[in-house]
Amino acid sequence: MNDSTNTTALSRRTFIKSSSLAAAGFVIVPRHVLGGKGFIAPSDKLNIAGVGAGGKALVNLPNAYNNGTDNIVALCDVDDRQAKEARTKWPKAKYVKDYRVLLDKDNKSFDAVIVTTPDHMHAPIAMAAMQLGKHVYVEKPLTHDIYEARMLTEAARKYKVVTQMGNQGSSGDDTRNIETWIQQGVIGEVHTVHCWTNRPVWPQGVPTPTAKMQVPKEVDWDLWLGTAPYREYHEAYMPFRWRGWWDYGTGALGDMGCHIMDVPFRALKLGYPTAVECSVGSVYADFFKEAHYADSCPPSSVVYLKFPARGNMPAVDFSWSDGGILPKRPEELLPEEPMGDEDGGMIFEGTKVKLIAGMWGRKPLLLPTSRMKDTKLPASAIPMVEKGPEGHQQQWVQACKKGFGAYTSSPFDSAGPLTETVIMGNLAVRSYTYQQPKADGKGFTFPGRKKLLWDGQNMKITNFDEANQFVKREYRSGWHL
Template identity: 65%
Template sequence: MKSNKSSSRRKFIRNSSLAAAGFFIVPRHVLGKGYIAPSDKLNIAAVGAGGKGQVNIALAYNNGAENIVSLCDVDDRQAADSRKKHPKASYYRDFREMLDKEGKNIDAVMVSTPDHMHAVIALPCMQLGKHVYVEKPLTHDIYEARILTQAAEKYKVVTQMGNQGSSSDGTRNVEAWVQQGVIGDVHTVHVWTNRPTWPQGIPTPKGQFAVPAEVDWDLWLGTAPYRDFNPAYLPAIWRGYVDFGTGSLGDMGCHFIDVPYRALKLRYPISVESSVTRVWTGFFQEAFNTDSYPPSSKSHIQFPARGKMVPVEMIWYDGGIMPRRPDELSPEEAFGEDSGGILFEGTKGKILAGIFGEHAQLLPANKFKGAKLPKAERPYVTRGPEGHQTQWTDACKKGHGAYTSSPFEMAGPLTETVLMGNLGIRSFYYSENDSKGNKKFTGRKKLLWDGANMKVTNFDAANQFIKRQYRGNWKLEL
């Protein structure tokens, strides 16, 4: 699925005089496959046309500002509304067939599928020179995130992960306050969410069900191990199952953790340890359930010093677990939002914010009342609900190097950090057989992480979760 053709509309325009490029329209067919003149609309294909995919399609389409030329979904029921809204778009179940037949007319691809298929869809698109937008989390496992980060640089395409808060004013403001020392040296960050809002810590669904005619179950499973069809997984309950989703961390971590990740200039962590809700099926009868994520969890993720920034501990909470309220808040004041919150602890004060860094407040309030706060020093961020997608589509027209808030060079390492929490969670659940063949819980572990080599150095059993084994002929090769 790789293309050796390197003709580039961007290169064509650059090699012409800038004045000429600004005063006439270069037809699409002259400039070659995969690139467009700034005056043209972007030709967008979407893999995953229902649910979040439907929302992303509408935002990128932006009332006709761009073209939706092809749709792909393994579930015709999910794609129905998008197909009605874009009747001229071709439709496929298999994205590989779509790329093969429609590739010449596609400039960019949006991927909004279950997590386990993100990487194997995005990579061949990038190899064909297509710009890509991939929903969060970027990938299902750490190895995949590293591969897509490398691919963005190798194939010189415009990339964006679907963590919309990275384009928000709230994120930018908190970033400026932290980096310019308003609350001193930040040593601890608490991040929490109310997720999951779907079942977790539950047994594998049972029962025999016929596969609906509208669903290609083999394609839906894709890279995941085979299991019989069950309607309990669809359309979004798959998030709670380890073969398909990434649980609460994957769903909301890329939103909430993004704010401190940027503000504190974090990169690879050095360790993680997690604790989880333990589910019991009877009196002293514990269910070692590795098929779905736990109902709630807590993870401690440690980061080293970065330049003048001190080492920092990030503590993640989900499933209703929250950190202790800061003393600077009165008992009646709200602590975060319904969806969760972020609390930075520094040597000179604290910052409390909601998702996307919104409604950020400095604590103690009386200390910072009337303080002149630094303004964000970042590239222009588009406004409105379509802003994150519009930023990406605008960048696609400009070409590689154009600014996006969450390019894979940022989104990849962020995703790796998010998935480190899941590494700790799955290692907590890891058990061994005792001499009688019964499962034996091995206890909570602190995993020491070698980020450069993607390896846990002190507990080899955890390394099996870094890179999945794909089913069948699915591969991920740069």
């Protein structure tokens, strides 16, 4: 995109020159007028590179492209099979497998980057793009660990780029309505929140595969591993199934937390939690023999977070559950009324009434639901986005054209702290299942099964140092943030 300066006030010299040309019969007509109705000048289009061309990219890229109002000029994917559809749709786009080649050699052809890769590669790709001054859109969760989220948040400010995380519900009307109702006191002071999801819908709590498999010819396995420790290829890891493996994904919590927890996080201005604890579902390898699979996320978990008081808002007890585990059904909800929706939901407990909604805050209802007829609900004053399924990505595209400081629903300033909080739940889960050999060498203990105290400013667990290994992971040799 070539930046141009728009001004409403002409200088005296420009005015005289324009007047003289008009008098002589010369009129300067804007490019979009010359092109006719619907024409968009090339200088008004954003040039976009997609790192990760399959999966969710097949939503992000078309929504950003928006039938040609903007350009997809480059594609990158380590798996030619995943990239096939996107390459067919944009045959003129430059295609490479290594994002470093794209950013090092071809970066002058694009202004912005959409990152749609497994979680473990979000941070290094986004950081490298921002360091080149590229605007970035990154799928949720923003990063794989807490440290990465903090670094991307700071980098977005430093490099003054437009950012957006791919939690599209943050651009939805329901999210904004809940935020408005809560902050204007409709349900009173909120002291308790419950969030849940039906995920995972992929394998978790499974053993690490031991069989050797041939790497498909279309896949660059070493590039796919990227920052993660080296291991032999197996189809159990890709595509999509990577979500349930700690080296690559962040489990059900990482996948859905940035969608569901986002609503209470912004409505209640939560910030960093001060404590976290959890429990996880058990897996049995044999009769009476509990299995502990360190590589794989557990099949289900419940996480409890404690948030301190904020201004005139009280402290909040916050619970998260996944793998089919639900919080207690509110007494005010009638037996036949649905609790959330098929993807999950949330419950806010206020000092006046309770509020329930589905994922992304869908269809929010005061409880009992009969209150919806009797309560005058305030309208949201928070900016809405363009209607339609492409709204979240297009909001980012339009902001990129305006430049740093333009509004997006989920910029890294808010997406970063949200991701830190979501990943804090995973820190607790991994600490809970952390195995330490017994002194006599016979078996293991689980010292992480306790309440963990969190110093958010310094990114540190203060009462169980072993847990801090999950704040920042070590990258494989040759990779860096």
